[in-house]
Amino acid sequence: MSEFAAAMEDPVIRDDWYAVARSSDLAEGGVMEARLLGETLVLWRTGGEVLAWKDLCIHRGSKLSLGWVKDGQIVCPYHGWHYDRTGACTLMPAHPDVRPPAKARTFAYRAREAYGMIWASLGEPEHELPPFPEWDDDGFRKVLAGPYFFHANPFRTVENFLDVSHFPYVHANLNGDPDRPDPIEDFDVFVGEDGIRTSEIMVFQPYGDHRGIPVNAGYTFHCPRPLTAYFSKNTGEGNRFCTFLTVTPLAPDDCIVWLQVAINFGEELTEAQILSRQDRVFAQDKRIVETQRPYEIPLDLREELHVRSDKYCVAYRKWLKDLGVAWGASA
Numbered sequence: 001m002s003e004f005a006a007a008m009e010d011p012v013i014r015d016d017w018y019a020v021a022r023s024s025d026l027a028e029g030g031v032m033e034a035r036l037l038g039e040t041l042v043l044w045r046t047g048g049e050v051l052a053w054k055d056l057c058i059h060r061g062s063k064l065s066l067g068w069v070k071d072g073q074i075v076c077p078y079h080g081w082h083y084d085r086t087g088a089c090t091l092m093p094a095h096p097d098v099r100p101p102a103k104a105r106t107f108a109y110r111a112r113e114a115y116g117m118i119w120a121s122l123g124e125p126e127h128e129l130p131p132f133p134e135w136d137d138d139g140f141r142k143v144l145a146g147p148y149f150f151h152a153n154p155f156r157t158v159e160n161f162l163d164v165s166h167f168p169y170v171h172a173n174l175n176g177d178p179d180r181p182d183p184i185e186d187f188d189v190f191v192g193e194d195g196i197r198t199s200e201i202m203v204f205q206p207y208g209d210h211r212g213i214p215v216n217a218g219y220t221f222h223c224p225r226p227l228t229a230y231f232s233k234n235t236g237e238g239n240r241f242c243t244f245l246t247v248t249p250l251a252p253d254d255c256i257v258w259l260q261v262a263i264n265f266g267e268e269l270t271e272a273q274i275l276s277r278q279d280r281v282f283a284q285d286k287r288i289v290e291t292q293r294p295y296e297i298p299l300d301l302r303e304e305l306h307v308r309s310d311k312y313c314v315a316y317r318k319w320l321k322d323l324g325v326a327w328g329a330s331a
């Protein structure tokens, strides 16, 4: 079975939204290719609207993403068939007087735009896009980092983001001190209709943020969807550094990480400084997550060992299991 067919059999994975491109990479009249769950998409923009279709011309199967937009329609690069935004072929240039048959249609998926990203779904999502509370708050500066390409399991990639006890080791002298690793105090996990959350988890960070100063940081997490997670990091005096992470699944061992940060302090920092720290942290995570085995996240809690500080990751695995996630996980 193809990767695409396997993913289409898991409704939890199929019927969700995933980030597939940066909004700024698709200008008006632009065309580009994107990938999602073993499928290749053509994204194009006309009249400000973004469309996401299967990247395939019905005539001879060429890639529409090699085509272009003309007068609000997409033109196939091979024989120039024109498709309007509903996906219907409107013109076959070799037969300009022939009305294209009703079967001459592309396969349209759903598309949205939010948080500086283009989102697509291969199914019929029952959920709205995951929330990002600081997005509309002008007191927070936003910086889009990534995308980072992880040859790793999408769920293990999210679980790594939810795990605070790796900080002193994977992010030594940045998010923790390997010679003085923090004992993790007990914290609460809340499971609800809108996902899983934690109470505040305190950790000491020698180089807590882009200012390069030590901080006592309080992390509060929310994981609203299986492949989207968020934390708000409180470093005192009202300073908050929030990170919205969303992972695009490509295959059970392949994914793309998108990261939007929202910060309400450090106006003097340049965007390059903010990005360089994110690039460094995610390169450190990638090295570990790409090598975890088995690569499929085990949802049977008898697999692997869990301790008290893993409480949130254990809740994540249980929640995935309760939601019925099968693709990309081992039962």
Ligand code: FES
Residues within 6 Å of the ligand: 057, 058, 059, 060, 061, 062, 076, 077, 078, 079, 080, 081
């Ligand atoms: S393959 Fe697209 S027009 Fe022929």
Ligand SMILES: [Fe+2]
Residues within 6 Å of the ligand: 160, 161, 166, 170, 171, 281, 285
């Ligand atoms: Fe990490």
